[in-house]
Amino acid sequence: MAEIAPTADPASRTFRVKLDLPQAASLKSGQFARLVVPIGESSCVRVPGSAVVARGQLEILFVVSNQRAQLHLVKTGRKVGDEVEILAGLEPGEAVVVGGAALLVDGQPVEAK
DSSP states (O other): OOEEOSSOBTTTTBOOEEOOOOOOTTOOTTOOOOOOOOOOOOOOEEEEGGGOEEETTEEEEEEEETTEEEEEEOEEEEEETTEEEEEESOOTTOOBOOSSGGGOOTTOBOOOO
C-alpha cells in the first residue's frame, strides 16, 4: 500500500487508499475504482425462498422428520438470489419443505419427492 488517508468521511464512512499496482496497459493514472476486501469467511444455511413462510410477525419453515412436517420458527438474514439465509432455527442437513409450505400445519404427514 502506498498511502491510507488518516480520516474517514463521516457521511459515507469511507476513506481514501492509494495503492501501488503493477503496470498494465488497461490501467491509466487517476482512474477511479472500488476495492472489496474480504475480512473473513462465514458458513451459513440457506434455503429456497419458497420454504420460508411469514405468519404475522413470525417466519417459519417446515422440516421433514419421520415423514411429518415439523414447524420451526426461524430467524432469517440476507437474501441471495432466490435463497434466504437462515441465522437460527435450522441445522445444516435438515430436509425442508420447499413447495406448498404455506398450506401445511405442524405434524401433518408429508411425502418426499
